[in-house]
Amino acid sequence: MIKKLDEMEKHLKLGERAIxxxxxAHNxxxxxxxxxAVNRGVIQPILVGNIDKIKSISKSINLDLENIELIQEDDIVKCAEIAVxxxxxxxxxxxxxxxxxxSILLKAVLNKEYGLKKEGLLSHVMIHEVESYHKLLLISDGGMNISPNYEQKEGIIKNAILAAxxxxxxxxxxxxxxxxEKINPKMQATIDAHKLQEACENGLFGKNVIVEGPLxxxxxxxxxxxxxxxxxxxVSGDVDIIITPTIEVGNALGKSLTYMTKSKSAGVIMGASVPIVLTSRADSSESKLYxxxxxxxxxxNI
Structure with a gap:
């Protein structure tokens, strides 16, 4: 079981770079x-974008492009299409x-002709390494679904389980x-949480999964x-995944951990046929790498 973000790299097969x-990519x-990531042997990238800008930036940061495929495209909509x-x-x-x-990238991901959408919904999963917690903590969804209903929360849990x-x-x-932690008819989050726990007990989320709520x-x-x-x-004190009732809660919780506890973090979009790395401009270079x-x-692993 991986308990630190630095350990993820060791679990990738040596010599087998993900593409x-x-x-x-001109950023x-x-x-x-x-x-x-290239220097660590993790990936083999294909960079789609303005090649002149990519080369100029790469020269300034000492990124060797000799063995990296570049695809010229100035139109960002077409960049998204090509990458997908x-x-x-x-x-x-x-x-x-x-x-x-x-939105441009996700529109390409959802394209019916060449897109990557599966059944269900897309959701954001953040993984945090908090010094005061004994293992990695996943939080979802603080980046995609604004106010998910019960059915959408089922999808969010399924995506987070796959990431976990x-x-x-x-x-x-x-x-x-x-x-x-008590069911309150005036608080929809408590009702949904209890239903999700019951659904888990009835086998909806598969074996070796425990869902509790509301907590x-x-x-x-x-x-x-x-x-x-x-x-x-x-699950108390040993939880792996936190499912938040709204995007505001997930977003605030994740940023609180990042800025107030200096936690290390990584984030991906789940629900497509492959993970989508969607980082914020405010994210640290370490977070982007993770x-x-x-x-x-x-x-x-999917």
Whole structure:
């Protein structure tokens, strides 16, 4: 079981680089993370974008392009299409967003002719390494689905479970969080969380998965908090996945961990046939690198 982000790299097969297609790759921050992933032997990139800009940036950051395929395209919409088609045609293992809007890339991913969409929905999964927690913590969904209904939450859990399996977790523990741990008819999050727990008990999420809810966040991450409140819980203090009721909760929780606890993190979009690396301009180069490595790890395990 992988408990630290640095351990992910060791679980990729030595000498077997994942092929990463990058849409609109003419961006310094993206190319810096690409350079580090290449130097570590994690990926073999295909860079789609303005070749002159890619070469200029690569020269300034000492990225060797000799063995890297470059595809010329100035139009960012076409950049997205080409990058997605590379995956669709089995010429790349996963995809990364470069200097283009997320909506443009996702529109290509959802294209009915050459896209990468499977049944279900797309959702964002962040993985955090927090110094005060004994293993990696996954949070979903703080980046895609604004106010998911019950059915969408089922999809979010399924995607997060798939992302967690790549970490070698034998028994995946999921907490559906809310403000309180009791069902309240006026709080939809508590109703959905309880239904999700029942669905898990009825086998919806497969073997070796435990879903509990509703749980307040402190009860999810602290067994001591559960003991104090007299709550019997299997996942409390040992949770792997936090499912948030809305995007605001997921977004705030993830950024709180990043900025207030200085946690290391990585993020991917799940729900397509391959993981999609979608980093923010504010993300550190370390976070971008970990996201690429996590995407490579997932792509080799799905």
């Amino acid at each position: 990463l297609s990058v849409a609109a 310094e921050e993206v190319l810096i993370s690409i350079k580090e 088609r590379l995956v669709h045609d089995n010429k790349a293992d996963f995809i990364m967003k470069g200097l283009l809007d997320t 399996k790549s970490l070698g977790i034998e028994e995946i523990k999921v907490a559906c969080i809310a403000a309180v 307040a966040f402190d009860l999810a991450v602290s067994s001591h908090a559960s003991e104090v409140k007299g709550l019997k819980s299997i 996201s690429i490595i996590y995407g490579a790890l997932i792509s080799k």
